[in-house]
Amino acid sequence: MPETHRAGLFVAVVGPSGAGKDTVLDGAKRALGPHSAVRFARRVVTRPAQAGAEDHDSLDEAGFAAAEAAGAFALTWRAHGLAYGIPATCRDELAAGLTVVANLSRRALGDAARAFGPIEIVEISAEPRLLAERIAARGRESAAEVAARLARQVPVEPPDGFCRVTRIDNSGAVAEAVGRFLACLERAAEPRPATIL
Ligand SMILES: Nc1ncnc2c1ncn2[C@@H]1O[C@H](COP(=O)(O)OP(=O)(O)OP(=O)(O)O)[C@@H](O)[C@H]1O
Numbered sequence: 344m345p346e347t348h349r350a351g352l353f354v355a356v357v358g359p360s361g362a363g364k365d366t367v368l369d370g371a372k373r374a375l376g377p378h379s380a381v382r383f384a385r386r387v388v389t390r391p392a393q394a395g396a397e398d399h400d401s402l403d404e405a406g407f408a409a410a411e412a413a414g415a416f417a418l419t420w421r422a423h424g425l426a427y428g429i430p431a432t433c434r435d436e437l438a439a440g441l442t443v444v445a446n447l448s449r450r451a452l453g454d455a456a457r458a459f460g461p462i463e464i465v466e467i468s469a470e471p472r473l474l475a476e477r478i479a480a481r482g483r484e485s486a487a488e489v490a491a492r493l494a495r496q497v498p499v500e501p502p503d504g505f506c507r508v509t510r511i512d513n514s515g516a517v518a519e520a521v522g523r524f525l526a527c528l529e530r531a532a533e534p535r536p537a538t539i540l
Pocket residue numbers: 358359360361362363364365366367477478480481513514515516517520
């Protein structure tokens with residue numbers, strides 16, 4: 344009998360700017376604590392780190408291009424004039440059977456499925472007027488950048504029939520959306536057919 348090993352699942356969290364992706368991920372990370380089998384990918388972004396915002400690593404354009412050429416990323420994409428990367432180390436975590444959660448562009452789902460196989464997609468949304476209020480209140484973007492983010496419409500298209508999409512409306516309390524996201528992670532971790540490596 345060949346040895347079988349169940350590879351971990353990649354969970355892509357997507358949705359419009361201001362819906363609360365980082366907020367829900369942060370709440371779930373706190374709830375799960377450091378000993379969980381769920382890992383939250385630390386993104387590399389060509390944006391200076393900002394207190395109170397997503398805790399990501401920052402590189403300038405040249406540094407990002409060099410890191411990309413050196414194979415530092417498992418997945419990259421561009422949006423809002425920025426480059427984003429998911430560290431290549433997430434491949435080791437998946438190979439070890441861990442669940443890896445990452446905040447992705449809706450446009451990166453096809454590349455993610457090519458990189459990681461069948462992925463779990465969680466689309467976080469909120470009422471349009473809340474998106475506008477939240478992005479403005481966060482104060483990270485200029486008025487023009489806020490307008491561009493609100494105008495950005497990207498359909499969430501599952502890359503193939505194996506990728507499940509769960510939709511979470513974060514128009515209410517953060518705790519409610521975090522609870523639904525945690526339930527989704529539990530479901531995602533349920534046994535699936537073993538992958539022979
Ligand atoms: N349920 C909620 N109720 C009230 N405020 C919220 C809720 N969820 C998130 N927020 C607030 O909305 C703002 C945007 O949230 P967050 O940065 O998590 O969104 P995002 O989807 O990651 O956006 P982006 O794609 O632009 O990074 C933050 O200031 C956050 O504190």
